[in-house]
Each structure stands twice: as structure tokens, then as C-alpha cells.
Amino acid sequence: MVARNQNLVSITWGSSVKFSIVRFFVSLVLAVFLVAAVYMAREYVSFNYMLMVPLDVTFSGQSECDLFSGKWVFDNESYPLYKEKECKFMSDQLACNKFGRQDLGFQHWRWQPHHCDIPRFNATKLLEKLRNKRMVFVGDSLNRGQWVSMVCLLDSSIHDPNLKIMNNSGSNLISFKALGYNATVEFYWEPLLVESNSDDPVNHKLPERIVRSQSIEKHARVWTDADILVFNSYLWWREPHIKVLWGSFKDENGIYKEVEMRRSYEMALKTWSDWLEIHVDRAKTRLFFISMSPVHEKAEEWGASKDQNCYSETDMITTEGYRSNETNLDMTRIVENTIDELKTRGLKVDLINITQLSEYRKEGHPSIYRKQWVALSEEQLSNPSSYADCIHWCLPGVPDVWNELLYAYIFQQ
Numbered sequence: 001m002v003a004r005n006q007n008l009v010s011i012t013w014g015s016s017v018k019f020s021i022v023r024f025f026v027s028l029v030l031a032v033f034l035v036a037a038v039y040m041a042r043e044y045v046s047f048n049y050m051l052m053v054p055l056d057v058t059f060s061g062q063s064e065c066d067l068f069s070g071k072w073v074f075d076n077e078s079y080p081l082y083k084e085k086e087c088k089f090m091s092d093q094l095a096c097n098k099f100g101r102q103d104l105g106f107q108h109w110r111w112q113p114h115h116c117d118i119p120r121f122n123a124t125k126l127l128e129k130l131r132n133k134r135m136v137f138v139g140d141s142l143n144r145g146q147w148v149s150m151v152c153l154l155d156s157s158i159h160d161p162n163l164k165i166m167n168n169s170g171s172n173l174i175s176f177k178a179l180g181y182n183a184t185v186e187f188y189w190e191p192l193l194v195e196s197n198s199d200d201p202v203n204h205k206l207p208e209r210i211v212r213s214q215s216i217e218k219h220a221r222v223w224t225d226a227d228i229l230v231f232n233s234y235l236w237w238r239e240p241h242i243k244v245l246w247g248s249f250k251d252e253n254g255i256y257k258e259v260e261m262r263r264s265y266e267m268a269l270k271t272w273s274d275w276l277e278i279h280v281d282r283a284k285t286r287l288f289f290i291s292m293s294p295v296h297e298k299a300e301e302w303g304a305s306k307d308q309n310c311y312s313e314t315d316m317i318t319t320e321g322y323r324s325n326e327t328n329l330d331m332t333r334i335v336e337n338t339i340d341e342l343k344t345r346g347l348k349v350d351l352i353n354i355t356q357l358s359e360y361r362k363e364g365h366p367s368i369y370r371k372q373w374v375a376l377s378e379e380q381l382s383n384p385s386s387y388a389d390c391i392h393w394c395l396p397g398v399p400d401v402w403n404e405l406l407y408a409y410i411f412q413q
């Protein structure tokens with residue numbers, strides 16, 4: 001069969017060679033025309049796609065691509081980006097596997113923006129960028145979680161134990177240093193950004209929250225000269241009212257006043273932005289603000305039973321655009337307004353919008369799988385959801401992706 005067909009082909013060739021040459025040229029012209037047309041159409045249609053990067057290069061600007069709008073894709077080839085047990089600097093608050101969590105599916109998800117790719121996280125490349133520099137995460141325990149994630153991401157590429165050091169002297173500042181690069185990556189505890197009665201890095205759980213909305217210098221002097229600053233502040237504001245203090249904590253003449261939360265948040269961010277405007281070296285320092293990290297404390301919001309929370313959840317929420325009604329968008333608006341205002345004064349702060357992508361991840365929290373600092377009562381033990389942590393995030397996990405987004409911005413010039 002095959003041989004006969006070949007014969008047929010060669011006969012056709014032989015008998016109509018001239019005709020074939022003409023046809024060949026006609027086809028060639030047609031083909032050239034077609035290719036050009038397809039090429040031009042492609043260029044027109046997928047102009048945006050062509051700007052969008054191969055994996056290791058930076059993406060091209062927010063206007064072409066919203067990195068924060070996308071979906072989670074299962075990827076157990078590349079994720080997790082490091083192993084929980086292998087990160088020497090892992091926190092017991094976030095080491096879920098170490099504290100008994102067996103379902104580890106939450107570690108295998110990649111964030112896929114709808115219209116482009118996130119550049120691949122390359123720890124060596126980031127360390128080179130941070131050579132002789134200082135990067136400081138400033139904020140609350142969620143920002144601390146992101147910092148631990150960043151340290152683990154970097155740590156995984158530094159194999160010599162003598163080339164990395166952690167200094168936790170019990171002050172507000174914890175410091176990781178990659179000695180081979182003289183690169184410092186720090187966390188500074190300052191949960192309300194301005195001074196407050198929750199500033200002690202260990203003993204900060206007080207019944208009543210008091211902020212000095214006008215005062216930031218005590219903290220800010222420690223981090224102002226950093227090369228990269230990553231702020232957050234949200235969780236500690238989740239009260240209808242906050243007590244604001246004019247004067248110092250020691251001052252007998254201090255004036256206290258209950259202020260509606262949104263207003264006090266606005267005042268605090270104003271103080272923060274005024275400080276940045278006047279003290280930050282624009283030629284040197286890059287500024288980032290991490291948006292609200294959502295909580296999963298009310299299971300009825302995603303259709304599970306009323307008295308439950310994130311405890312025993314093993315899957316994420318798949319409803320596109322799902323949002324807990326605990327997520328206070330008014331606060332995001334205040335952050336945005338503050339940042340926009342700063343821009344008019346010539347200072348750029350990039351908002352890393354992690355809220356929506358994290359909303360889906362009800363299964364990403366430590367729940368009961370973390371170190372308990374105080375012994376649990378019989379009653380608690382009989383009802384695990386009563387002590388489940390549905391606020392912080394297991395590592396490796398969701399905050400690694402926040403850092404991938406931060407990484408994308410750091411390399412975007």
C-alpha cells in the first residue's frame with residue numbers, strides 16, 4: 001500500500017513538473033501573504049500577551065496586567081517552594097505539619113494571574129539585589145509570617161550554615177542576615193504602625209487598645225533608612241472604636257478619647273505617611289504596603305455549619321470573587337487614599353493586593369496545628385474549633401505567594 005502510493009506521487013511529479021513549478025510559486029505567494037496576515041492579526045490581537053513575559057523576566061507594569069486577579073492552580077511539581085522541616089528559621093506558630101497537620105494539599109498551589117505569569121522566585125537573584133542592603137517588614141503578626149516566609153525562601157538557597165544568622169534579642173526588631181551578601185532582612189513589631197500599648201513584642205494582649213495616633217518616631221527611627229520597607233496594619237484595628245491618646249503614656253496630662261475605628265485608622269496612616277514624606281530618602285528606599293489578610297472565622301459564610309470556622313477545612317473556596325463580610329473594604333479605601341495622597345507629594349508606595357487571592361484559602365490557616373502558648377482546657381480540647389487559629393497562615397503556604405508578588409514588584413523598575 002505504502003509503496004504504491006509513493007509510486008503514484010513520483011509519477012505525478014514526473015508528468016506535470018512545469019505545472020507544479022507554476023503552482024509552487026502561486027502557493028508561495030499565497031503562503032507568504034497568509035503568514036504575514038496571521039502574524040499581523042496575532043500582533044494586533046495579542047499585543048498584551050506579547051508584553052507578558054517569559055517566566056524569569058519581570059512582568060510589564062500594572063497597566064498591562066493585574067497580578068492580583070487570577071486563580072489558584074494545583075502544582076505539586078514546583079510547590080512548595082521550600083520544605084517546612086528544612087527551614088531552620090521556621091516559626092512554631094506557622095509550622096502546621098510539625099504540630100500534627102497531615103493534609104498538606106494546601107502547600108501545592110500556585111497563583112496564576114488571568115492575563116500573565118508571575119516571574120519565578122529566584123532566591124539567588126533576590127539576594128544579589130539585596131547585597132549590602134536592608135529590607136524591613138514593619139507591622140503585625142501577619143507581616144511577621146510573611147517575613148518568616150521570605151527568610152525561608154532565601155534560606156533555602158544558602159546551604160552553608162555559617163553564612164546565615166538570626167538575631168532575636170527580644171527587642172521589636174528581629175534580624176536575619178545572609179552573610180555572604182551582607183543582606184539583612186528584618187521584622188519590626190509595630191502592629192498599629194503608630195505607637196500603642198501593644199508595642200511590646202511579647203506581652204501585647206491587653207484588654208483595651210490605646211493608640212498614640214500622632215506618634216511614630218520611636219519606631220520609625222529604627223527602620224527609616226532601610227532600602228526596602230514592607231508595611232501592613234489591619235488586624236489590630238478590628239474594633240468599632242479605638243482609644244486615642246494625645247500625650248505620652250507616662251504623661252499625667254494625657255488626653256484620652258474613644259474614636260471611631262475608621263477615623264483613628266485614618267489618623268494613624270496620616271502620621272505614617274507624613275513621616276515617610278519627610279524622612280524617607282526617595283532615591284534609595286522602595287515602599288510597599290500589604291493589603292488586608294482575610295480571616296476565615298465564620299464557616300456559614302461559605303455555606304458550612306454555623307458554629308464552625310476554618311477548623312478541619314481541607315479545600316479552598318472556589319466561588320470567584322468570594323469575600324468574607326469581615327473584610328472591611330473601608331480600610332482598604334483609607335490605605336488607597338493615603339497612598340494616592342502621598343503620590344501627589346512625590347512619594348510612591350506600591351500596594352500589594354493580597355486580599356482577594358487569600359480570601360479563597362480557608363484551608364490555609366494553622367487551625368489547631370500550631371504551638372499553643374498556654375495549656376488548653378478540657379472544654380477547649382473537646383471543641384477544637386474553639387481554639388482554631390483562622391487568622392495566620394501555615395508555611396509553606398499562602399504568604400509564599402505574597403512574597404512572589406512582592407518579588408515581582410521589586411524587580412519591576
Ligand SMILES: *[C@@H]1O[C@H](CO)[C@@H](O)[C@H](O)[C@H]1NC(C)=O
Pocket residue numbers: 066068069070332336353355356
Ligand atoms: C484587589 O484585587 C482584586 C482582584 O483583582 C480586586 O477586585 C480589588 O479591587 C483589588 N483591590 C484593590 C484595593 O486594589
Ligand SMILES: *[C@@H]1O[C@H](CO)[C@@H](O)[C@H](O)[C@H]1NC(C)=O
Pocket residue numbers: 076077
Ligand atoms: C502530584 O499529584 C498527582 C495527582 O495527585 C500525583 O499523581 C503525582 O504523583 C504528584 N506528584 C508529585 C511530584 O508529588
Ligand SMILES: *[C@@H]1O[C@H](CO)[C@@H](O)[C@H](O)[C@H]1NC(C)=O
Pocket residue numbers: 056122123124125128
Ligand atoms: C537565579 O538567578 C541567578 C543570579 O541572577 C542566575 O545565575 C540563575 O541562573 C537563576 N536561576 C534560575 C533557575 O533561573
Ligand SMILES: *[C@@H]1O[C@H](CO)[C@@H](O)[C@H](O)[C@H]1NC(C)=O
Pocket residue numbers: 132133134182183184
Ligand atoms: C552592609 O550592609 C549595610 C546595610 O545593611 C550597609 O550599611 C553596609 O555599608 C554594608 N557593608 C559593606 C561592607 O558594604
Ligand SMILES: *[C@@H]1O[C@H](CO)[C@@H](O)[C@H](O)[C@H]1NC(C)=O
Pocket residue numbers: 167168169171173
Ligand atoms: C543583636 O541585636 C542586638 C539589639 O538589636 C544588638 O545589640 C546585638 O549586637 C546583635 N547581635 C549580633 C550578634 O549581631
Ligand SMILES: *[C@@H]1O[C@H](CO)[C@@H](O)[C@H](O)[C@H]1NC(C)=O
Pocket residue numbers: 300301325
Ligand atoms: C455576614 O454574613 C452572614 C452570613 O452570610 C450574614 O448572616 C450577616 O448578616 C452578614 N453581616 C453583614 C454585616 O453583612
